[in-house]
Amino acid sequence: MGANNAYLALGYACNEKCRCCPLIHKNDREKFIPLDRLLKEADQIVSYGVRDVTLSGGEPTIHQDLFQLITYFHTKGINVHILSNGERFSDKSYANEFLELQKNGVLTVTTTFHSWNAAEHEYQNGSQGSFLRSLQGLQYLDRNGVQISVKHCITANNYRQLPQYIQFVIGAFSSQAEIQLWGIDLNGLERKFAQANFVDFQLVKPYIEEAIDVFESSGRAKDQILSINNLPLCMCDCYYWKYFTSPKADSYVDHKKGGEIMEANSGPLSIHCQKCPFYNSCMGAYFSDFDIFGNNIVSVPKEEAEINHFQRSFKFYTEQAIEKMVFSPYLNHELRRNGYTITNYLSGETIQIRLKTKEILHLQKMLFYGVSLDELILCLNEFGLNGVTVVDEWMRKGVIE
């Protein structure tokens, strides 16, 4: 079918009552789906040839047959991912049984922390004492080799605390834990509630950038994964884009619809996106955000677009400019999620630099009009790069001359 992942909900019972839960007002849903039916659905999922399955709910760990289901998928060679609030793992005997299952196959856990602050986390999920239970449960799994992901949805209530949140995750978990920042899916939520929780992406910008600065200055960036999901590139300076997930993410099969590929619920849907040079690299936002708040929640990042529109000039090969460094005339260049990429199309050599937008624009301008070698090295040093090494590489690769 082409999809490599599937969801299976074990029922909608939960031991928390999150304010943002789309299921909380739906009393018509089945609380615990019996094992025989789950196994039938599991059989169907296996028949689609998926590589991974994500078990969710409600809260899957309060379903009495969760372990049997995990074992079933493992015997079929399928990796299992659990979406859980993590509270149950604070019970050591339960957590130890769970750890045993790891011997048979890949088993990972993703848990949302609404805040680094216990009172705020518990205000959001209505479960007293849950912060410590989830924290201790997840730490136990983390210490014992389970791949955990610590998820955080950015809302109007918590966006100013993003730097503290990252500090909390770094302090609480090993570098094996993945840090995931997400937008908020407003689908199924009351309009009033959606309005109170959605936050303008431009308001988030300074806080998310500072949060990533905290992450990078902690020294963790070398070996820990931080990902930004279902959020638009235009909410950050291009320097931070490498953390945004690619639109070519996993696809999910919908076993309830005979194995159809599940429709996407996020993307660059605004009319502004259609003329954005970063359309193909951008996850956009949840469709529900556009449905409720319209096209103008995103806009083409003007300065980043300017980087791509930069044109080289050949008019500076003059007597006066002969000593100056300029861009080679044989270049293709593009701002990508991983940095500013320049290729000399004659030699096929490529360089990539990761700098802030204003710094790239400044470099472009300098190398357009011509700059002395000393000035160029000094400027690169000021941008935190090793000017001598960078200039050496750029000259060797025919990017500047």
Ligand code: SF4
């Ligand atoms: S933990 Fe998940 S299923 Fe339970 S109330 Fe919160 S969002 Fe809903």
Ligand code: SF4
């Ligand atoms: S305008 Fe649209 S495509 Fe461009 S960065 Fe923003 S969300 Fe992405």
